[in-house]
Each structure stands twice: as structure tokens, then as C-alpha cells.
Amino acid sequence: MNTDRFGLIGRRALGAASACLLLLGAIPALAWPDSPSDEWQALVEAATAEGGVTVLANANLGDDFIAAFSADTGVPITLSVGEHGEGRARFYRETETGQATFDAFIGGRSSYELADKGLLTAIAPLLILPEVTDGANWRDGAMPWIDPAKTYLPMPIGYVSAFVLINKDVIDPASVRVWDDLLSPDLAGRIAMHDPTVPGGTGAGASVSLFLAEAKGQAYLETLYGTQFGETTADYRQLVDWVARGTYPVALGTRALDIERYRAEGVDNLAVLNMQDVPGYISGGTSIMAIPASAPNKAAAQVFANWFLSRSGQTAFARAARAPSFRTDVTGGDWPEYLNPEPGRVYINQYDQNWAETVEPALRTVLDDVLSK
Amino acid sequence: MRGILGWRSAFLVLLAVPALGPVGVILAQSFDTSGLGEPFRFGVGAWRAVLGAPETLSTFTTSLLLTVRVPAGLAIGFAIAWAVVRLRVPGHQVFEYLCWFAYFLPTVPMVSGWVLLMDRDFGLLNAAVAGLGLPAPFDIRSPGGIVWVHLSLQTVPLLTILMIPALRLLDRTPEDAALVAGARPARVLGRVVLPLVAPAILLAGLASWIKALEAFEVEQLLGERVASFVVSTRIYGMVSSEPPRMAEAMALSMIFLLLLLGLGLLYSRALRWRGQGAANRGEGSGGARPSYGTLLRRSVSVAVGLYLAITILLPFGMLVMGSFMKLFGFFALDQVWTTSNWSRVLGSASFGASLRATLTLGLATALPGALLFGLIAAGMARLRGPQAAAASVLVWLPWAFPGIILGVAILEVSLTFPGMRMLHGTIAPLILGLLIRDLPIGVHVMRNALAETDSTMADAARISGAGWLRTFLRISLPLQMPALTLVFLILFAGAIRDVGTILLVAPPGFQTLSLQTFNYISNSQFEMATVLGTIVALLALAVSVLAHLLGRRLGSVRSAVGTRA
Numbered sequence: 001m002n003t004d005r006f007g008l009i010g011r012r013a014l015g016a017a018s019a020c021l022l023l024l025g026a027i028p029a030l031a032w033p034d035s036p037s038d039e040w041q042a043l044v045e046a047a048t049a050e051g052g053v054t055v056l057a058n059a060n061l062g063d064d065f066i067a068a069f070s071a072d073t074g075v076p077i078t079l080s081v082g083e084h085g086e087g088r089a090r091f092y093r094e095t096e097t098g099q100a101t102f103d104a105f106i107g108g109r110s111s112y113e114l115a116d117k118g119l120l121t122a123i124a125p126l127l128i129l130p131e132v133t134d135g136a137n138w139r140d141g142a143m144p145w146i147d148p149a150k151t152y153l154p155m156p157i158g159y160v161s162a163f164v165l166i167n168k169d170v171i172d173p174a175s176v177r178v179w180d181d182l183l184s185p186d187l188a189g190r191i192a193m194h195d196p197t198v199p200g201g202t203g204a205g206a207s208v209s210l211f212l213a214e215a216k217g218q219a220y221l222e223t224l225y226g227t228q229f230g231e232t233t234a235d236y237r238q239l240v241d242w243v244a245r246g247t248y249p250v251a252l253g254t255r256a257l258d259i260e261r262y263r264a265e266g267v268d269n270l271a272v273l274n275m276q277d278v279p280g281y282i283s284g285g286t287s288i289m290a291i292p293a294s295a296p297n298k299a300a301a302q303v304f305a306n307w308f309l310s311r312s313g314q315t316a317f318a319r320a321a322r323a324p325s326f327r328t329d330v331t332g333g334d335w336p337e338y339l340n341p342e343p344g345r346v347y348i349n350q351y352d353q354n355w356a357e358t359v360e361p362a363l364r365t366v367l368d369d370v371l372s373k
Numbered sequence: 374m375r376g377i378l379g380w381r382s383a384f385l386v387l388l389a390v391p392a393l394g395p396v397g398v399i400l401a402q403s404f405d406t407s408g409l410g411e412p413f414r415f416g417v418g419a420w421r422a423v424l425g426a427p428e429t430l431s432t433f434t435t436s437l438l439l440t441v442r443v444p445a446g447l448a449i450g451f452a453i454a455w456a457v458v459r460l461r462v463p464g465h466q467v468f469e470y471l472c473w474f475a476y477f478l479p480t481v482p483m484v485s486g487w488v489l490l491m492d493r494d495f496g497l498l499n500a501a502v503a504g505l506g507l508p509a510p511f512d513i514r515s516p517g518g519i520v521w522v523h524l525s526l527q528t529v530p531l532l533t534i535l536m537i538p539a540l541r542l543l544d545r546t547p548e549d550a551a552l553v554a555g556a557r558p559a560r561v562l563g564r565v566v567l568p569l570v571a572p573a574i575l576l577a578g579l580a581s582w583i584k585a586l587e588a589f590e591v592e593q594l595l596g597e598r599v600a601s602f603v604v605s606t607r608i609y610g611m612v613s614s615e616p617p618r619m620a621e622a623m624a625l626s627m628i629f630l631l632l633l634l635g636l637g638l639l640y641s642r643a644l645r646w647r648g649q650g651a652a653n654r655g656e657g658s659g660g661a662r663p664s665y666g667t668l669l670r671r672s673v674s675v676a677v678g679l680y681l682a683i684t685i686l687l688p689f690g691m692l693v694m695g696s697f698m699k700l701f702g703f704f705a706l707d708q709v710w711t712t713s714n715w716s717r718v719l720g721s722a723s724f725g726a727s728l729r730a731t732l733t734l735g736l737a738t739a740l741p742g743a744l745l746f747g748l749i750a751a752g753m754a755r756l757r758g759p760q761a762a763a764a765s766v767l768v769w770l771p772w773a774f775p776g777i778i779l780g781v782a783i784l785e786v787s788l789t790f791p792g793m794r795m796l797h798g799t800i801a802p803l804i805l806g807l808l809i810r811d812l813p814i815g816v817h818v819m820r821n822a823l824a825e826t827d828s829t830m831a832d833a834a835r836i837s838g839a840g841w842l843r844t845f846l847r848i849s850l851p852l853q854m855p856a857l858t859l860v861f862l863i864l865f866a867g868a869i870r871d872v873g874t875i876l877l878v879a880p881p882g883f884q885t886l887s888l889q890t891f892n893y894i895s896n897s898q899f900e901m902a903t904v905l906g907t908i909v910a911l912l913a914l915a916v917s918v919l920a921h922l923l924g925r926r927l928g929s930v931r932s933a934v935g936t937r938a
Contacts, residue, residue: 054881054882056881062721062723063721063722063723066722078881078882080881080882080884081884081892086612086613086876086877088613088615088617089612089613089617089784089877090784090877092409092615092616092617093617093619093784093785093788094788096409096410097788097789099788099794099797099798101797101798101880101881102881108615110615110616113408113409113616114409114410114616117408117409117410118410119409119410198610202615235897236897237897237899238897241494241495241702241703242494244703245494245495247494258897261700262700262703265699265700265703265706266699266700266706266707266708267700267703267706
């Protein structure tokens with residue numbers, strides 16, 4: 001996931017050399033963006049002179065994402081794994097102590113408090129590409145943010161979560177249409193679930209449980225946990241594996257990434273169902289961008305932020321994350337249909353800071369109460 | 374006189390910094406109740422939260438229960454060591470080498486091998502048993518499975534390596550006498566051999582027990598079904614929470630450290646006691662090798678060979694096999710096998726960078742580390758009385774630092790100490806962490822080697838007017854080159870396979886093969902992880918061949934290597 005750059009001297013030398021080459025016109029003009037402004041070109045030159053951008057991000061982003069950014073901007077990029085616990089820990093500790101070794105973080109909904117305390121860079125003023133700031137390019141007429149100030153934490157990806165995965169060789173898909181169908185005695189002890197007690201409470205198991213607590217109430221959740229769940233696991237892939245093998249023919253809290261990986265390799269007994277009564281909630285996955293106030297390469301961070309939210313950046317990211325972008329011009333990508341929000345439907349956005357601070361605490365209390373029984 | 378005292382005091386202070394520094398940092402952070410981005414605020418909230426949480430007791434209990442592998446490992450390890458040294462069974466050299474190989478194998482990818490064999494749903498061993506119409510007996514993602522993985526890959530091989538030298542040094546006369554008197558082999562083993570090596574066994578058990586309590590990677594990867602499984606994984610969970618619960622993690626770490634430090638001090642004292650005892654017994658003397666029956670030797674050889682093949686070669690084979698599977702563990706596909714995992718890994722931009730990072734870290738740690746530990750050992754040899762005792766304790770204290778806690782402490786030091794901030798974001802904190810972690814074993818190997826070296830040449834050099842440093846560089850160092858090379862290999866192998874210590878402090882863009890493997894497995898990408906794991910295992914194989922060859926030359930120096938069980 002990382003490129004070969006960690007030496008400070010080598011990095012600066014590389015940046016300076018690249019800047020010189022750019023100035024001399026030795027590097028062919030980049031095809032993106034279509035008609036770059038002088039401000040953008042100056043910013044790219046400054047970013048190159050800084051030596052490039054370092055991004056803490058999802059482990060699933062790979063060479064294609066790196067190549068797309070480099071091809072579009074010419075700015076070197078170091079991608080470091082930041083989705084797992086150690087990445088998050090580093091993000092928090094380095095950001096709060098003002099000693100970031102990275103320029104941008106792409107992860108889950110984790111940064112409200114850092115934003116509130118002024119430890120993050122305001123991203124909104126940094127966005128200078130018209131295709132990013134033009135609301136017409138975004139669903140609902142504007143780019144979504146999860147912070148109330150719509151300044152620090154953009155959420156460019158949004159997909160429907162809380163779908164039900166079944167083994168259609170074992171369970172008739174027609175028998176699971178609404179959430180109450182999961183309470184059928186036929187499914188008692190046959191449903192697997194992502195562990196809602198994963199430290200930090202940020203996994204899919206916790207999110208789905210909070211959603212069900214809000215949509216269906218505590219009694220429903222108690223029945224589900226009391227009689228229907230056979231087992232929980234913190235391993236996302238194991239959930240899909242269990243369903244594919246029929247160990248547990250139904251699972252909640254699975255990831256599309258794992259489901260599609262199994263399907264791509266020839267496993268054809270998996271069916272994904274969006275319940276018809278309450279269709280699920282919107283999740284931003286690991287697409288939330290944050291820039292620490294102490295980011296060492298300010299210009300490079302700004303270039304990355306603009307690119308990441310552009311059509312080109314979102315195309316590369318949506319392909320890697322296999323999830324739909326909120327951009328209207330990023331369509332027909334490599335993500336499954338069941339992740340697309342239905343037009344006209346209203347979904348709860350669990351990433352919204354207002355929801356997280358006003359609704360979620362009460363739901364957490366409900367969940368804790370259910371889990372304690 | 375004053376100069377010498379000053380030098381000795383400074384030496385002790387230098388030893389105290391890596392030994393006590395992490396403890397001080399962890400203790401201070403455990404009392405920090407400030408919010409995000411706020412300055413230090415003293416409070417006991419974290420301690421109250423940790424001590425009041427029911428999970429604290431349960432995780433400590435689980436951690437202790439999982440150390441059941443230590444007595445089991447001692448029994449099996451002793452049996453193998455006895456077969457290799459005293460019975461000298463056919464294939465004994467291969468068996469000894471296999472233990473070295475296992476010692477250097479990277480644990481994280483080898484877990485994949487065991488998953489393929491003993492997963493409850495798709496494990497091949499379970500499938501074989503199920504084919505006989507019996508219920509699947511194994512579950513690798515259970516406490517029993519975790520114990521088995523540790524036992525097979527670490528505990529038994531390392532305890533065997535540790536006990537082989539002790540058995541080699543054993544006086545053979547009592548054993549011969551018992552055999553000549555007509556005692557059966559089992560009686561000789563139980564009444565003669567075992568009591569004689571009991572101190573060494575107990576010492577190995579204590580060292581192994583400390584390390585067993587600290588284990589992290591296997592529990593983190595296989596214990597996911599039970600969140601907050603053992604103390605080390607609970608600490609990791611706290612650190613990686615959103616936002617991180619650092620103060621609670623530090624309070625829990627402090628409780629854990631107090632327990633481990635107590636055991637570490639006990640171990641240090643036991644080590645010194647045993648050293649004195651060994652000197653008084655005049656080990657190594659004895660007559661001809663005792664003769665055991667051919668049938669016994671062959672039977673034991675088959676048993677040991679089978680055990681090592683099943684516990685080391687089989688999961689290694691599974692690791693390689695897994696790297697060629699389209700979908701790890703899924704045999705019900707039309708096309709099960711592929712080479713695309715290899716082409717994807719080897720063709721990715723990150724592979725070359727990871728390989729370079731791995732070799733860079735290995736060399737940057739092992740080269741200065743071997744010399745540094747040699748110097749520390751030489752310095753300790755000049756200490757006497759209480760200073761020698763204090764130095765011994767200080768050197769052994771890091772033995773009690775779990776890698777994940779050491780990593781957290783190093784991260785905090787590099788973020789909060791003004792002098793260390795400039796090193797943050799470089800590989801210096803990684804090297805520091807790895808050197809602190811391996812300080813006990815490295816210095817111990819060098820001290821043993823120095824103690825066994827004839828001092829005539831060094832004395833002659835000093836009488837001729839050479840200073841201490843010059844004597845060390847021109848006489849002692851060349852004489853200790855085999856031991857230094859062995860320490861280098863131990864440090865190198867430790868650096869390339871480490872995850873826990875460097876997980877939190879590796880700078881962006883610096884990802885060793887082991888870290889990348891850990892990330893792949895954490896992200897359920899077993900196919901990619903097994904490819905990298907195979908490559909790291911082959912690297913380990915090369916290192917183990919070198920170490921084994923050196924180990925054979927070094928004799929008793931090997932005794933110190935096996936203490937990382």
C-alpha cells in the first residue's frame with residue numbers, strides 16, 4: 001500500500017527535481033483537469049516542491065488509486081494503511097499533539113471532536129476546482145459533509161447499509177422481505193452477525209444494531225439477539241464465508257467488498273436483500289477525509305483534497321472501495337446495485353454529526369441494555 | 374577510583390533509561406485525564422474505569438489460562454531435547470534444525486497455515502475427520518486453537534532449543550550408572566535426568582511464562598470472535614478506539630506490567646542463582662554417551678519426527694498451498710487454484726518497498742544492536758557486587774514488556790518528549806523499540822560468550838598497555854565474532870517478523886513485509902497474506918540455516934537463544 005518514500009532528504013530532492021522538470025516543461029502537460037487555472041497550476045507546483053502527499057487510508061486502496069492520482073496531478077503520493085486500529089490511533093495522537101506525519105486521512109466517522117477543537121484543517125476553503133465546488137455535480141445539489149459547519153469532514157461516498165445476506169440454496173429469498181421475517185422461528189439460531197461489541201463501537205454490527213434499535217425498537221432487538229442469532233464474529237469475511245457454506249444461512253453486518261470477492265471467484269449461492277419496509281441507513285464507509293492542522297505538506301494536502309473530491313478522484317476511489325459516490329458524474333462503477341440508495345427514499349445518515357450526538361447516545365443505551373441480558 | 378565509579382554509575386543510568394523509561398511513560402499517561410488536544414491533567418479516572426470494568430478480571434484470567442501451554446510445552450520440549458541429546462535418535466540433527474527453523478518462522482502468516490488445517494468450517498483436518506462420519510473436532514478460533522498454535526509454532530521449539538544445551542552439559546556418570554545397574558530408560562529419565570536438569574527446566578518455564586502472558590498477534594488474529602479476549606488485545610482495542618482511550622490503555626498496561634515485572638525480577642534472580650549453581654556443579658564432565666536400545670531410539674525418532682512434521686512442516690506446507698488458492702479455504706470452486714495471488718503481490722508497487730523496508734529495518738537494528746549488546750555485556754563483566762546485580766535486573770526488565778505496550782510507550786515518548794520529537798516519523802523509534810525488546814536476550818548471549826572465552830589474550834593486551842576500549846575492539850570483539858553474528862541474526866530475524874512493537878510507530882510509507890501481512894490478514898485478504906508469509910518464511914529459512922550453523926559452533930551460547938518462548 002505504500003510507495004518507496006520515507007527518507008526526508010530523498011523526498012525533498014525528488015520534489016525539487018520534479019518541480020524543476022515541470023518548470024522546464026520537460027514533463028508533458030497533464031490531461032487533468034480540463035482547463036486548469038493559474039491558481040491550480042501554482043498549487044500543483046508547490047505540492048510537487050513539497051515532495052508529495054502522504055495519505056493514511058483504507059488498505060483496500062491499491063496501486064490503481066495511487067496511479068490515478070499521480071497521473072492526474074504529477075504529485076508523488078505515499079499511501080499508508082490507516083483504516084485499522086493502529087492507523088486510527090496514529091491519526092488521533094499525531095493530530096492532537098500537532099505532529100502529524102501525514103497530510104490527509106481517509107477513514108470512518110471518527111473526527112468530530114478533533115474538528116470541534118480546531119485540530120483539523122478547514123477543507124471547504126481549500127476546494128478551488130470548479131467541478132468540486134459546483135453543487136450541480138453532487139446528488140441533492142451539494143457535496144455532503146458530516147460536520148454541521150460543512151467545513152472539515154466531507155463525505156463523498158454514501159451507500160445503503162443494513163442489507164441481509166442469505167444463502168439462497170438454503171433460504172428462499174422470497175421468505176425474507178421485511179425485518180420481521182428475521183424473527184421467524186425457522187431462523188432461530190441460524191443468523192450470524194458482526195460483533196457489535198468490537199472496541200470503539202464502530203463496526204457494522206454496532207451500526208446495524210443501532211439502526212434496528214431506531215427503526216424497529218428495543219423489543220425487536222431483544223428478540224433478535226435473544227433467539228435468532230447463532231453467533232457473532234468480528235471477522236467480516238468469516239460472516240460471508242459462513243453464509244456461503246451454509247454454516248449460518250443468514251448474516252447481518254456483512255461487507256459488500258467480501259460478498260463481491262466471493263461472487264467474483266465463482267460462489268453463486270449468495271443473495272443480498274434490502275428489506276422492503278425499512279431499507280437501511282446511509283453509511284459513508286471509510287470515505288471521510290480529514291486534514292490535520294499540523295499536516296506537513298499543506299499544498300500537497302490541498303491538491304489531494306481537490307483531486308479526491310473530483311470526478312477523477314471519486315471514480316478511482318469508488319472503484320477501489322466498490323461503493324457509489326455522491327457525485328452525479330460518477331456512475332456505472334464497479335459496485336453492486338444493492339448499495340445504491342433508491343431515488344425518493346429517505347435514509348438515516350449515521351455519519352451525520354447531529355445524528356451521532358443527539359440520537360445515537362440513546363440508541364447506544366438501548367443496545368447496551370440488550371447486550372447485557 | 375572516582376573515575377571508575379563515575380563510569381559505572383553512568384553505565385547503570387544508561388541501562389536504566391531503556392529499562393525504566395517505558396514504565397515511567399506508561400505510568401504518567403495512565404493518570405492523564407485530559408481531553409483531546411488538552412494539556413496533561415492529573416486524575417485517577419482511567420484507573421477507576423479499568424479497575425471497575427468486569428472485563429479486566431476476565432481478560433487477566435483468560436491471559437493466565439492460555440499460559441497452560443507452558444507446562445505442556447516444557448514436557449514436550451524436554452522429551453524432544455532428551456531424544457536429541459541423550460538418546461541421540463536417528464535424525465537428531467534434522468530435529469534440532471527444525472526447532473531452529475520454527476523459532477525463526479514468522480508467526481502471523483503461519484497462523485494462516487493452521488487456519489487452513491483447523492478452521493471449524495473448512496479446515497482440512499476437520500474435513501478428514503468428518504469424512505469418517507465423526508463430528509469436526511478442531512476450532513482454531515477458540516482458546517484451545519490459540520494454545521495449539523502457540524504450542525506448535527513457538528513454545529515447544531523454543532523450549533527444546535533452550536533445554537538441549539542444558540542436557541548436553543549434564544554429567545553423564547549418574548545416567549550411565551543407572552543404566553548399568555539395570556534401570557529402565559523411563560526410570561532413568563524420571564529419577565536421574567529430570568532432577569538434574571530441573572533448575573534449567575524451571576528457569577525456561579518461567580521465561581516462557583512471561584512471554585506467553587505477553588502474546589498479542591495470534592490472539593488478535595484468532596480471537597476476533599471474542600472481542601477484548603486477552604489483556605494485550607484489550608489494550609490494543611483501547612488504543613484503536615475512536616477516539617483512543619489512551620489513559621485506560623496505559624492504566625491496564627501498568628497493572629499488566631507490574632505483574633510481568635514481578636515475574637521478570639524473579640526470573641532475573643533465578644538466572645543468577647542458577648548461574649552460580651552451574652559453576653559449582655562443574656557441568657559438562659562425564660564419561661561415554663549412555664547407550665539406549667536401538668528399538669527405543671528408533672521408536673522415539675519416529676514419534677519426534679512425526680510430531681515436528683505435523684506441527685512445523687504441515688502448517689508451513691499449508692501456508693504455501695494457501696498462497697495458490699483463488700479463495701482461501703474454499704475448495705468447492707470449479708477452479709480452486711491460481712497463481713494470480715503471486716503475480717498480484719510481486720507485481721504491486723508496495724512489494725518492492727516492503728521488501729526494502731524489511732531489509733532496512735533488519736540491518737539497521739541488527740548491526741548496531743549486536744555491537745551495542747556486546748559493549749553492554751563487556752561493561753557488565755566489569756561490574757561487581759550490588760552494581761552487577763542492579764545491571765542484571767535492568768537488562769532483564771524489558772523481558773517483561775509486551776511488544777504492543779512497548780510500541781505505545783515509544784509512540785508516546787516520540788510524541789511528547791521534546792528531544793525525541795525530531796525522531797518521530799522516522800524509523801529511529803522502531804529501532805529503539807526493537808533494541809529494547811531484544812536487550813535481554815542479546816546481552817545474555819554476549820555475556821555467556823564472554824564468560825566462556827579465555828581471557829589470556831585480553832589480559833596480555835591490558836598488561837601491554839592497551840586501554841579497555843582498545844582491548845575490546847582489537848581482542849575481545851574478534852574473538853566474539855561468532856556470538857556477535859548470532860546476536861545479529863537473532864535481532865535481524867526478530868526485526869523482520871515483528872508486528873506488535875512496531876505496529877504503532879512505523880512511519881507512513883514504511884511497511885515491513887510482516888506489517889503488510891498483518892494488515893492483509895486483518896483485512897481478511899488471506900490470499901495475499903499467504904504469499905507474503907511464504908516469502909518471509911523463506912527469508913527466515915535462510916536466517917535459520919545460518920543461525921543453526923553458528924549455533925553448532927557456539928555450543929552453550931545457544932542456551933540463551935531459546936528463552937523467547
